[in-house]
Structures are given as C-alpha cells and as structure tokens.
Amino acid sequence: xxxFGFIDHIRRxxxxxxxxxxxxxxxxxxxxxxxxxxxLLFTADLLAEEVHFLRHATSARELGGKALAVNLSDVAxxxxxxVATLLSIALPDDxxxxxxxEFMEGYRALSERxxxxxxxxxxxxxxxxxxxxxxxxxxxxSGRIKRRSDARPGDRIFVAGALGASGxxxxxxxxxxxxTPLAAVHRTPEPQVAExxxxxxxxxxxxxxxxxxxxxxxxxxxxxRSGVGAEVDIEAIPVAEGADLQTAACGGEDxxxxxxxxxxxxxxxxxxxxARFGTPLYPIGRIVATAGLVWMRDGRPExxxxxxxxxx
Amino acid sequence: xxxFGFIDHIRRxxxxxxxxxxxxxxxxxxxxxxxxxxxLLFTADLLAEEVHFLRHATSARELGGKALAVNLSDVAxxxxxxVATLLSIALPDDxxxxxxxEFMEGYRALSERxxxxxxxxxxxxxxxxxxxxxxxxxxxxSGRIKRRSDARPGDRIFVAGALGASGxxxxxxxxxxxxTPLAAVHRTPEPQVAExxxxxxxxxxxxxxxxxxxxxxxxxxxxxRSGVGAEVDIEAIPVAEGADLQTAACGGEDxxxxxxxxxxxxxxxxxxxxARFGTPLYPIGRIVATAGLVWMRDGRPExxxxxxxxxx
Numbered sequence: 001x002x003x004f005g006f007i008d009h010i011r012r013x014x015x016x017x018x019x020x021x022x023x024x025x026x027x028x029x030x031x032x033x034x035x036x037x038x039x040l041l042f043t044a045d046l047l048a049e050e051v052h053f054l055r056h057a058t059s060a061r062e063l064g065g066k067a068l069a070v071n072l073s074d075v076a077x078x079x080x081x082x083v084a085t086l087l088s089i090a091l092p093d094d095x096x097x098x099x100x101x102e103f104m105e106g107y108r109a110l111s112e113r114x115x116x117x118x119x120x121x122x123x124x125x126x127x128x129x130x131x132x133x134x135x136x137x138x139x140x141x142s143g144r145i146k147r148r149s150d151a152r153p154g155d156r157i158f159v160a161g162a163l164g165a166s167g168x169x170x171x172x173x174x175x176x177x178x179x180t181p182l183a184a185v186h187r188t189p190e191p192q193v194a195e196x197x198x199x200x201x202x203x204x205x206x207x208x209x210x211x212x213x214x215x216x217x218x219x220x221x222x223x224x225r226s227g228v229g230a231e232v233d234i235e236a237i238p239v240a241e242g243a244d245l246q247t248a249a250c251g252g253e254d255x256x257x258x259x260x261x262x263x264x265x266x267x268x269x270x271x272x273x274x275a276r277f278g279t280p281l282y283p284i285g286r287i288v289a290t291a292g293l294v295w296m297r298d299g300r301p302e303x304x305x306x307x308x309x310x311x312x
Numbered sequence: 313x314x315x316f317g318f319i320d321h322i323r324r325x326x327x328x329x330x331x332x333x334x335x336x337x338x339x340x341x342x343x344x345x346x347x348x349x350x351x352l353l354f355t356a357d358l359l360a361e362e363v364h365f366l367r368h369a370t371s372a373r374e375l376g377g378k379a380l381a382v383n384l385s386d387v388a389x390x391x392x393x394x395v396a397t398l399l400s401i402a403l404p405d406d407x408x409x410x411x412x413x414e415f416m417e418g419y420r421a422l423s424e425r426x427x428x429x430x431x432x433x434x435x436x437x438x439x440x441x442x443x444x445x446x447x448x449x450x451x452x453x454s455g456r457i458k459r460r461s462d463a464r465p466g467d468r469i470f471v472a473g474a475l476g477a478s479g480x481x482x483x484x485x486x487x488x489x490x491x492t493p494l495a496a497v498h499r500t501p502e503p504q505v506a507e508x509x510x511x512x513x514x515x516x517x518x519x520x521x522x523x524x525x526x527x528x529x530x531x532x533x534x535x536x537r538s539g540v541g542a543e544v545d546i547e548a549i550p551v552a553e554g555a556d557l558q559t560a561a562c563g564g565e566d567x568x569x570x571x572x573x574x575x576x577x578x579x580x581x582x583x584x585x586x587a588r589f590g591t592p593l594y595p596i597g598r599i600v601a602t603a604g605l606v607w608m609r610d611g612r613p614e615x616x617x618x619x620x621x622x623x624x
Contacts, residue, residue, distance in 0.1 A: 006412060006435050013420055014430045020395040020451075022431045030398070030431035032449075035348045042432055044447060046400035050439030083332040086342070088358035088445045100318060108325055118326045119334045119342035120354055123318050127362030128440030133400045135356060135447040137344075139332075 026225060027148050028074040028209050029138060039145060041138035043074040049129030057178040060099045062187045063132070064106025070212065071136035072114055073191035073255040077210035079146040079200020080138035082193065084117040088133040090126035103132075114193050144200040146208035146259070151226035155206055155260035155287040158269075160195050161279065163215060164243025167251020182242050189255045196257055198276060204265035211254045216306040218258055220293055229292045232285035234302055249295075249306050260287050338537060339460050340386040340521050341450060351457060353450035355386040361441030369490040372411045374499045376418025379444045382524065384426055385503035385567040387450035389522035391458040391512020394505065396429040400445040402438035426505050456512040458520035458571070463538035467518055467572035467599040470581075472507050473591065475527060476555025479563020494554050501567045508569060510588060516577035523566045528618040530570055532605055541604045544597035546614055561607075562618050572599050 011025045023031040029041035047067050049055060058066075068085065075082040087107065091100055111118060116136075169186030177183065192210070199205045207222050215237070223230055239248040261269055266283060273281035285296070295302045323337045335343040341353035359379050361367060370378075380397065387394040399419065403412055423430060428448075481498030489495065504522070511517045519534050527549070535542055551560040573581055578595060585593035597608070607614045 003435050003437075006408075009413070010416055010430070010435075013416060014423065017420075017423055017429055018427050019429045019431075020427070022396050022429050024396075024429060024431035025433075030396070032352075032396075034346055036346065040344075040352070042396075042398060042447075042449070044398040044400050044433050044445070046402055046434045046436055046443070046445060048402045048436060048438050048440075048443065051402070051437050084334050084336075084342070084344075084354075086354060086356040086447055088356050090358055090360045090363070090443060096318075101321070104322055104325060108329075111326065111329055115330050115332070117329055117331045117334050117336060118322070119331075119336035121337075121356050122358045122445070123315050123322075124358055124360055125315075125363050126360050126441075126443075128360075129438075131358070131360065131402060131438075131443040133356070133358060133434070133445035133447075135354075135398055137354070 028077040029080070031145060033142050037142060039140055039142045041075055041078055041080045041140065042135065043071055044133060044135040045070050045074070046131065046133045048131050054173070055130065057173045058187045060102035061106035064103040065110045066187065066189055067132045067134050068107050068110045069189045069191045070255065071134045072116070072193055073210040073212070075136050075138035076191055076193045076196025077208055077257060078138070078140065079144050079196055079208060080140035081197050082114055082116050082136055082138045084119045084137045085111070086135040087118060087121035089121070090124050090131040092126045092128065092130065095130055096125070140200055146200060146205060148207055148209050148222045149225040151207035151222050151228050151260040151287045153228055153287055153289040154263050156263045156266040156283050157230060157232065157285040157287060158259050158261065159211070159215070159238065159256055159282050159284055160192055160259070161254070161256035162238040162240040163211065163254050163256060164248030164251050165240035166253040167214070167247040168243040170253070186253065189253060191255055192257050195277060199257065199259060202269065204262040204269060206260045206262070208257060208259040211256050211258050212252060214250045214252045215248070215258065216250045222258070222260065223291065223293060229288045229290045229294070230285055231288055231294045231296050234295050234297045236282065236284045238282045246306065340389040341392070343457060345454050349454060351452055351454045353387055353390055353392045353452065354447065355383055356445060356447040357382050357386070358443065358445045360443050366485070367442065369485045370499045372414035373418035376415040377422045377500055379446050380419050380422045381501045381503045382567065383446045383448035384428065384505055385522040385524070387448050388503055388505045388508025389520055389569060390450070390452065391456050391508055391520060392450035392452035393509050394426060394428050394448055394450045396431045396449045397423070398447040399430060399433035401433070402436050402443040404438045404440065404442065407442055408437070452512055458512060458517055460519055460521050460534045461537040463519035463534050463540050463572040463599045465540055465599055465601040466575050468575045468578040468595050469531070469542060469544065469597040469599060470571050470573065471523070471527070471550065471568050471594050471596055472504055472571070473566070473568035474550040474552040475523065475566050475568060476560030476563050477552035478565040479526070479559040480552070480555040482565070498565065501565060503567055504569050507589060511569065511571060514581065516574040516581060518572045518574065520569060520571040523568050523570050524564060526562045526564045527560070527570065528562045534570070534572065535603065535605060541600045541602045541606070542597055543600055543606045543608050546607050546609045548594065548596045550594045558618065
C-alpha cells in the first residue's frame with residue numbers, strides 16, 4: 001500500500017464518524033470554522049531519521065527550522081496565518097543533550113521570524129532514531145481560505161518561485177556533497193508565509209497548495225479534488241539555478257506555492273505580486289475541463305512520464 | 313537533562329514569543345479562548361516502540377486504541393470534550409500493511425466510542441521502529457476549564473478510580489507474562505472522558521489533571537503550579553485489585569483523574585459522582601498552604617521516598 005493508498009483507506013474508514021464541525025482529510029490543513037467569522041486550520045508533519053533526513057548531513061539547528069518550516073508552509077498554502085505549534089520529539093540518548101538544545105534554537109528562530117507560539121507537545125526517549133512531529137495551527141478569515149478543490153476550467157496555473165533547487169540539493173547530499181549551495185536550500189527551506197497570506201486576500205486566486213512532493217505529483221491533487229484537468233507548458237516551468245527541468249517538475253520539498261486564478265486577472269496578479277515581493281509569479285499553464293495532466297511544448301502535448309515522489 | 317528539565321528549558325526559551333491568545337505549556341492541554349465563550353484545547357503525545365510499547369506484547373489494534381486514549385485523557389483532564397484528532401504515524405516496512413490496518417481499526421473504535429473526528433495527520437515510512445503521534449483537540453465552555461494551577465489550601469484531593477493496575481500490568485509484561493488481566497489493563501487504558509466533562513460542570517472542582525506518570529509525580533505538578541502543598545493519607549489511596557500500595561502511588565499510566573475540590577462540597581461531590589457513574593470518587597488528602605508533598609499514616613507524617621517515573 002502506498003502512502004496515498006493508506007490515506008484513502010483511512011479517509012473511507014473514518015468518513016461516517018461525526019465531524020464535529022471540521023472539514024477534515026484531503027487538503028493541506030483541516031479547517032474548523034468558528035462562529036466569529038474566522039476559521040482555525042490544523043496540519044501535522046512527521047520527520048523520521050534516515051527517511052526524511054540524515055543526521056550527518058544536516059545540523060540540529062537546521063533540522064529544527066525545517067521541521068517547523070514544512071508545517072508553516074502547509075498553513076500558508078491555504079491562505080492562513082500560522083499562530084501556534086505543538087512539537088513532539090523522540091530523542092535517542094546520543095541526541096538528548098546538546099543536539100536537542102540546538103534543535104530547539106533552530107525551531108525558535110523560525111518561530112520568532114513568523115510570530116508563532118509554541119504551546120505544547122511531548123518529549124520522550126527513542127530506542128532508535130530521532131522522530132519529530134509538528135502540529136501547526138493557523139487562523140484565517142473563513143472566506144479567504146484557499147482549497148485544493150477550488151480550481152475552475154479556464155483558470156491560469158502559477159508557481160510562486162523557481163523549482164528544483166531542493167531536489168537537486170538532495171541529490172548532492174546523497175552523492176556525498178552536503179555542503180553545496182543547493183544542499184543548503186534542501187536543508188533550510190523557507191516557507192512562503194507572507195505570500196500565502198497575501199494570496200488569501202486576493203479573491204481571484206481560487207485553488208492553492210504548497211509543493212512538497214513535486215509539481216507533477218501535487219498538481220494532480222488539485223486536479224482530482226477539483227474534478228478538472230490541466231495543461232502545463234513545459235518551457236514555462238521556472239527552473240532554479242543549478243537544477244534541471246525534470247527535477248523542477250518532479251523533485252520534492254520546494255515548498256513554493258502552487259495556485260490557480262481567474263485568467264482575466266492573471267496579468268494584474270503577476271504585476272501586483274512582483275510589486276509586493278520583488279520576485280516573479282510564474283504562469284505555467286491552464287486548468288481545463290477534461291480530466292488529466294497534459295504536459296505541453298510549443299503548444300502541443302509532449303509524451304513525458306513525469307511523477308513526483310512518494311514517501312511511503 | 314530529564315524530560316521535565318528539557319520542557320522547562322523549552323518553556324523559558326520560548327516565553328518571550330507572541331502567544332497569539334494561547335495559554336501554552338504547563339498544563340495537560342494548551343488553551344485558546346474563542347470570542348464566543350468557548351475555548352479550544354490542544355494536546356499531543358508521542359509513543360515510540362521499545363520505549364512506550366513492545367510490539368510482541370501488544371496488538372496493533374490495542375496500540376491504536378491506546379495512542380488515542382492517552383490523548384483523550386489529557387483533554388478530559390481539563391474538563392473538556394474531545395472533538396478531533398490528527399494522527400501521525402511512521403511505519404517500518406514490516407508494519408506497513410496488515411499491522412497498519414489493524415492499528416487504524418483500534419483507533420477508529422475508540423474514536424467512534426467518544427464521537428471524535430480524525431481530521432488530519434501524516435503517514436510515512438520509518439527506517440527503524442514504529443512511532444505514533446496524536447494531537448487531540450477539545451472544546452469546553454471557557455469558565456469550566458480545570459487547570460493544574462487552581463488548587464487552593466483547604467481543598468480535598470480526590471482520585472476518580474483505583475490505582476496501580478496499569479503499573480502492575482507493565483510489570484507482568486516485562487516479566488514475560490503479557491496475557492494477565494493486569495497486563496490487559498496496561499495495554500487498553502480507558503480514558504475518563506465522561507467523568508472529566510462532568511467534573512468540568514462542577515464549580516466546586518478546582519484543579520484537575522490525569523494520572524499518567526503516577527500520583528507521586530503528577531500531584532507534585534498541581535502543587536507546583538498552584539503554589540501549595542499537600543498531605544496525602546496513605547491508607548486512603550485506592551489500590552486496584554492485584555496491585556500493591558507503592559505501585560498505586562508511584563506507577564504510571566493509570567489515566568484516572570486527580571482533582572481537588574472545595575472541602576465543604578466534598579461529601580456531596582462523592583455522592584453525586586457515585587450516583588452518576590456507579591463507582592466511588594476517592595478522597596485521599598488535603599491541599600495545604602505549605603509547599604511540599606507529605607505522606608500521612610494514622611494522621612502522622614510517614615517518611616517514604618515515593619516518586620513517579622520519568623520517560624526521558
């Protein structure tokens with residue numbers, strides 16, 4: 001069973017339980033609308049040693065930042081502001097002292113940068129590797145939340161930054177070069193928190209999510225949840241310096257925002273984004289009514305078999 | 313550094329960050345008051361293989377129930393109703409199929425019994441053992457929340473069930489007898505959810521928490537947070553069948569509620585509890601103004617050196 005197969009299994013088995021007002025599994029975050037017009041959002045990510053990181057290839061401080069960053073990215077991906085986290089950490093004896101303190105310094109630095117409180121969690125001993133789970137809580141005006149399910153035929157598709165640097169950096173790390181600039185990008189992802197909140201305020205933005213498993217995989221989630229298809233212009237995919245096109249399309253952990261917006265507002269959105277953040281918003285394709293993801297080159301379908309990666 | 317030492321370190325390092333309306337670290341749950349008169353409560357617990365459970369001594373289904381139960385207990389311990397959870401689980405290859413499905417069935421059965429939604433989480437591969445993190449969300453009328461910090465000199469101290477069965481069961485398991493009735497209690501703890509909500513509705517109940525690390529350890533948290541002391545009558549501690557007094561006082565994972573209440577209302581509270589739940593509420597001592605925990609026998613201090621256990 002793949003990770004996504006297991007999640008589907010869980011979703012089906014728990015579908016008939018009372019939801020207690022929550023919109024649950026299926027988006028970057030669960031959503032709880034409050035009567036006061038705001039919603040709270042919830043997301044969790046678990047990082048396991050040897051699976052998500054190698055202790056010799058990342059510092060404790062970097063890992064503390066990354067564990068938080070990937071969760072803040074999920075909150076921002078729905079147009080919400082992260083407000084608090086709970087941190088659970090299982091530590092083997094050889095990581096319980098100095099390593100743990102350095103980890104917390106990295107976690108604190110990113111918490112401070114984004115104004116996020118640490119409100120709870122758990123610390124325990126581990127009999128094997130380091131495991132970290134972060135649960136992040138966000139808050140947004142209910143009407144501004146951006147869901148994966150809101151893409152509409154005719155929408156333009158955008159990514160909010162160049163892609164592939166993290167995937168190329170992971171390749172460097174696995175090849176024994178953990179000190180390249182690309183490897184540093186992989187170890188210290190920067191969540192697009194301000195960008196996500198800003199997109200939340202733009203009514204012409206419809207669907208949004210963050211790129212954690214790669215464009216080729218993540219865009220399919222928007223398509224499935226929205227019941228639509230997409231044409232992506234290969235030559236429009238922004239490739240990060242030092243990365244290649246296929247890594248930009250299929251590599252994971254870029255944590256850039258992927259979104260769709262009303263085509264009529266596309267040019268103005270790009271101009272406003274550039275003015276606000278000083279970096280481009282990249283249009284890369286179109287949402288269409290016919291299901292499926294079609295890669296295009298020079299306006300014609302290109303038969304590439306690109307997929308993102310799965311963690312399970 | 314002990315577990316509690318590390319938590320204190322974290323609390324100090326993060327104290328100057330914006331709290332965004334949350335009451336954070338220091339109680340069974342973090343609390344977020346909403347403007348509508350309710351509060352949301354948040355807690356997280358991580359279970360690691362070889363530290364919190366042995367795979368050969370517990371079934372996947374039992375572990376799924378226990379992972380949820382310990383979190384529901386934390387929510388109930390503040391007088392709140394659990395409404396939703398997020399579940400993160402890291403699975404080695406040999407637990408990814410049937411084991412994972414059985415785990416989810418145990419998690420689902422307890423979710424159904426207490427009407428709790430599963431709204432998110434993460435599933436991933438593990439390079440070593442099984443790790444499970446549950447974040448539970450509760451809801452309560454803000455004025456009914458019971459905190460560790462609310463014990464007052466003169467209060468009576470109560471436990472809402474007999475103690476020591478889980479600790480005695482763990483001893484059986486570690487001695488190679490995982491099939492005794494006491495071992496079953498250890499593997500399948502029953503959180504006092506209805507009891508916790510009911511105590512939340514009683515204004516004469518002041519401080520409350522759940523017993524996870526043992527009375528000798530957990531009561532000290534109430535004393536420290538409330539700035540008070542306690543006298544506990546050793547002969548009044550209710551010892552579960554098959555357990556001994558010291559295990560009842562020091563063993564962990566009973567998940568019974570520990571509370572303090574106005575002495576003038578103590579008899580009525582015990583009568584009402586018995587009428588509502590059909591089991592006794594046990595008065596075990598008194599809160600006093602002088603700091604420290606004093607064990608009493610026949611009305612005189614008894615020099616025992618009892619402490620609960622630490623996980624770290």
